[in-house]
Amino acid sequence: KNEVEQSPQNLTAQEGEFITINCSYSVGISALHWLQQHPGGGIVSLFMLSSGKKKHGRLIATINIQEKHSSLHITASHPRDSAVYICAPRVDSNYQLIWGAGTKLIIKP
Amino acid sequence: EPEVTQTPSHQVTQMGQEVILRCVPISNHLYFYWYRQILGQKVEFLVSFYNNEISEKSEIFDDQFSVERPDGSNFTLKIRSTKLEDSAMYFCASNRETAYGYTFGSGTRLTVV
Numbered sequence: 001k002n003e004v005e006q007s008p009q010n011l012t013a014q015e016g017e018f019i020t021i022n023c024s025y026s027v028g029i030s031a032l033h034w035l036q037q038h039p040g041g042g043i044v045s046l047f048m049l050s051s052g053k054k055k056h057g058r059l060i061a062t063i064n065i066q067e068k069h070s071s072l073h074i075t076a077s078h079p080r081d082s083a084v085y086i087c088a089p090r091v092d093s094n095y096q097l098i099w100g101a102g103t104k105l106i107i108k109p
Numbered sequence: 110e111p112e113v114t115q116t117p118s119h120q121v122t123q124m125g126q127e128v129i130l131r132c133v134p135i136s137n138h139l140y141f142y143w144y145r146q147i148l149g150q151k152v153e154f155l156v157s158f159y160n161n162e163i164s165e166k167s168e169i170f171d172d173q174f175s176v177e178r179p180d181g182s183n184f185t186l187k188i189r190s191t192k193l194e195d196s197a198m199y200f201c202a203s204n205r206e207t208a209y210g211y212t213f214g215s216g217t218r219l220t221v222v
Contacts, residue, residue, distance in 0.1 A: 045213065096157070099152040
């Protein structure tokens, strides 16, 4: 069983749609990262959160530690948001990241 | 904004050859990491490094791999005798404290032929 599950694996939407990507995990964590991987391969850290909600521009990340679940939302999606979004919880015991398989998002104009 | 710099961006090497992947972490960061991503697969942790020594390593990080911080700025990953299955994107990352967010380099795509 995977320690981190992301859904959906693939998501295609029209420009302007509200996007939600979900992440569930089974281990004890101290924080959770959401990362964006561009088509060229580079990885950018979007958020690190350990409780509640964070917002940056059109991106919102939420986490419920008790339910071991986090979501990433994109409002007013745009084709430039097309990328793979990866959830990576940080394990409580050794501070290492465990990586989700990613959600491939395509936003069509 | 400070960046983690990786060189080269792409390296092609023959099986059995040694390769060194280079990273320049952000200057006031203390923790350094190497990850790899085989094409189409998840990112995998290789090793973390702090205070000039390895703090954690994964099962992937066997005797063929080594890391070094030779001069206080560069952080290198050496693969002694490359295998075809070492072909992957290798990412370097750093942070100031383990409780802080990570900054990733743009990766080195290693192709072993």
